[in-house]
Amino acid sequence: MENKPNIQDVAKKAGVSIATVSRVINNQGGVRRVTEEKIQRAIEELGYIRSAAARTMKRKDTKTIGVIVPDIQNPFFPLLMAGIEQKASERDYFTILSSTNESPVIEEKIIRNFLERGVDGIIITTANEDGEYLKVLEEQGVPVVAVDRSIKKFDVDTVLVDNVKGAYQAVQRLILQGHRKIGIIRGPQHTTPGLERYIGYQKALEDYGIPLDESYVVDGDFSEASGYTATSELYHLRDKPTAVFSSNNMMTIGCMKALDALDWRLGEEVAFIGFDDVDIATFLSPKLSVVARPMYAIGEIAFTLLHDRIHFKEDLPKRKYLLSPELITRQSCAMTDSHIPR
Amino acid sequence: MENKPNIQDVAKKAGVSIATVSRVINNQGGVRRVTEEKIQRAIEELGYIRSAAARTMKRKDTKTIGVIVPDIQNPFFPLLMAGIEQKASERDYFTILSSTNESPVIEEKIIRNFLERGVDGIIITTANEDGEYLKVLEEQGVPVVAVDRSIKKFDVDTVLVDNVKGAYQAVQRLILQGHRKIGIIRGPQHTTPGLERYIGYQKALEDYGIPLDESYVVDGDFSEASGYTATSELYHLRDKPTAVFSSNNMMTIGCMKALDALDWRLGEEVAFIGFDDVDIATFLSPKLSVVARPMYAIGEIAFTLLHDRIHFKEDLPKRKYLLSPELITRQSCAMTDSHIPR
DNA sequence: TCTAAAAATCTAAACGTTTACATTTTGGAG
DNA sequence: CTCCAAAATGTAAACGTTTAGATTTTTAGA
Incomplete structure (x- = not known):
């Protein structure tokens, strides 16, 4: 009785064959009440746990999906996770995170690991939108859903937020408030969100006939530190902007x-709108206006797409979801009367 | 070539036996350069991935540890995770989260699942400190490290924060600032943190000869909503407290x-100190004073303990770590002169 | 009581590794 | 060129399930 009990031990103890035990474990029916009880008792007494x-x-399946995110400390992702897990647990899927x-090298390792473990599918916000090395997933026949960032060289189901629209709305709001000198703290331009939010910014300016002033465009890398530096840069311009748009939550902080x-x-001196909701938004005074992304919903949709894909690999064309973010207007985009430009 | 290639296929393609392939995969040495290259090539060409x-x-081992937390949306835990993963990846362990x-029922399911998957060890902040059902882990010989909350009926390695001390320091600070009417928003008294922080509060009052006024003690459940309600309760007292101590981050929010x-x-009208650091702390005015827990360090220690335990199951007495939290004093515990009591 | 169909149960063959142990190959000393 | 130890490689037996397909038991109608 040294080692962990296996199905054999249970069968022996219950006086049946392993096939019957297996049937009970997976409750597939076709086992007499009394037999089942005998087996349950044996399982109980031995403390048997089936080996996954x-x-x-x-x-050949694991009832497990893998989730890969670039930064678990960004509150955005726990929320996404929650959405995924909600749907996953409904279907008896287990999630590993x-x-x-943000390191493509680590990402590759994780993918390798997930593959070895035989996950049934993967939901990923990739650290490398190029995605060349993600093709191994296709080769191995593992369904993938891309979330928040699309993958260039690899056509998969995708759930994105309409970044262009979100940024457009934000900047539009600032313009309607009377601002013409609007700074933007951009994200990395090789990422979809970074690029698209910048495009939204450009578009809004263009639509309202405001020429783009390069000096108002500063680059960040989506990190808190870069948001800090970028803001300082804008501040030290001879001709400061009167409003600032920040491209993500961490930079907003x-x-x-x-x-x-x-x-x-x-x-008072500067108006502000940030992409992404942040906890601190309502604690600042004035309260921060933000472009909020429906992360929980995104997670739910992502899992649903993945689940479909797992069960109907065959045909299904790749599907692309584009969710609209919501502009939450609070006081930070207005300005004290005396300071409103013009 | 329909199905995924296995070690057999690789062996055949490279013209060697599976034993040799296995040796290469696990690079155990004792394989000639040329043979190894042949095998690597075969692996490459077939897109072989070993089945975990x-x-x-x-x-019998998985090089995987399981982490169980009560609420992934509480930023406290991602930080803990980061600490764990840091150490884990150094040792080539993989983490599943x-x-x-906060549901014991879900917790039990997760444990079951982890057990089936054969995790080598578990780090847990349990949703049920009673811990009766955690004994299955002992039976199955799976090492466990308890973090942040101890487990009553199950003696394991534990990493805790000195809650009593942290709360004591906070309340002491308020007292030294001149406050005598100090409210506390408690956490659930059946949880270690909830109880201990209350004890720290009591102790501080006692040491400074301030009688405990029951009406200043209100209960929360560590959720944001309960913090809101509790605060409102304190506010509506005929004789409001002049200072408030909140027992965790969510309630502080x-x-x-x-x-x-x-x-x-x-x-101005009320001073404040909260247990746990919160993002918003430095954004409020006045800035919030808080009792900060070294979560990242806790994660690192927890993994180290677990790792030891995995490799030297035998003897090792159970170890208990008690880390000191740090009181970060900002302006919120002071008061505008005119309002300081007495 | 007998019989056939239905229900319950069993047998045995995978699944893809790792690893003791057996066998073959290699390379240098004599 | 032989021989031998050392190095390289191979053989085969687990590991603990699931599941066709075979076999036994049960059930119920005649």
Whole structure:
């Protein structure tokens, strides 16, 4: 009785064959009440737990999906996770999560690992939109759903947020408020969100006949630190912008810290809207206006797409979802009367 | 070539036996350069990926640890995770994460699942400190490290934060600032953190000869909503407290929202210190004083303990770590002169 | 009581690794 | 050129399931 009990031990103890035990474990029916009870008792007494490894070996599936995110500390992703898990648990799928820290190298390792483990599918916000190395997933026949960032060299089901629209709305709002000198803290231009949000910004300016001023465009890398630096850059321009649009939540945080440090007064000297909702939004005064993404819903949709794909690999064309973000207008985009330009 | 290639296919293609292939895969050495190259080429060409399931079946280990947290949306836990993963990846361990949503029922399911998957160990912040059902882990010989919350009926390695001390320091600070009417928003008293932080509060009052006033003690459940309600309760007391101590981060958030809604002015009419650091702390004015827990470090220690335990199951007495939290004093515990009591 | 169909149960063959142990190959000393 | 130890490689037996297909038992109608 040294080693862990296996199905054999249970069968022996219950005086039946392993096939019958298996049937009970997977409750497939076709077992008499009394037999089943005998078996349950044996399982109980032995403390038997079926080995997922052995099962996977025969069955070829794992009822597990892998989720890969670039930064688990960005609150955006726990929310996404929650949406995924909600749907997954409804269907008895189990979720395993790994974070790449935005490193393609780590991402590749994780994918390798997921593959070895035989996940049934993967939901990913990739750290490398090029996606060349993701093709291994296709080769191995593992369904993939891309979330938040699309993958260039690899056509998969995708759930994105309409970044262009979100940024457009934000900047439009600032313009309607009377601003013409609007700064943008961009994300990396090789990422979809970074690029598209910039496009939204450009479009809004264009539609309202405001010429693009390069000096108002500063680059960040979606990190808090870069938001801080970028804000400082804008502040030190001879001709400061009167409004700032930040391209994601972490940079917004850095931005707020910078405003405070520079004593550049939010809502008085400078208006602000950020992409992504942030916890601090309603705690600042004035409260922050933001473009909110429906992350939970995105997670739910992503899982649903993946699930379909797992069960009907065959045909299904690739599907692309584009969810609209919501502009939540609070006070930070207005300005104290005396400061409103013109 | 329909199905996924296995070690057999590789062996055949390279013209060697599976034993040799296995040796290469696990680079155990003792294979000639040329043979190895042949095999690598075959692996490459076939797109072979070794099955973790089959391997686990023989080896009995998975190089995987399971992490169970009660609420992945509480930023506290991603930070913990980051600490764990840091150390884990150094040792080539893989981490799988699940969230219980504070539900013991879900927790039990997750444990079951982890067990079936054969995780080598588990790090858990349990949703049920009673822990009766955690004994199955002991039976199955799976090492466990408890983090942040201890487990009553199950003696395991534990990493805790000194809650009593943290709460004591916070309340002490308020007292030294001149406050005598100090409210506390408690966490659930059946949880270690909830109880201990209350004890710290009591102790501080006692040491400074301030009688405990029951009406200043209100209960929350560590959720944002409960923090909001509790704050409102304190506000509506005939004799309001002049200072409030909140027992965790989420309740602190609710608390801040309530202060705002009630127009109960932080730092002017009421002083405040919260247990746990929160993002918003430095964005509020006045900035929030908090008791910060070294979550990242806790994660690192937890993994290290677990790793030891995995490799030296035998003897090792159970170890208990108690880390000191840090009181970060900002302006919210002071008060505008005119309002300081006495 | 007998019989045939239906229900329950069993047998045995995978699944893809790892690993003791057996066998073959290699390369250098004599 | 032989021989031998050392190095390289191969053989075969697990590991713990699931599941066709075979076999036994049960059930119920005659």
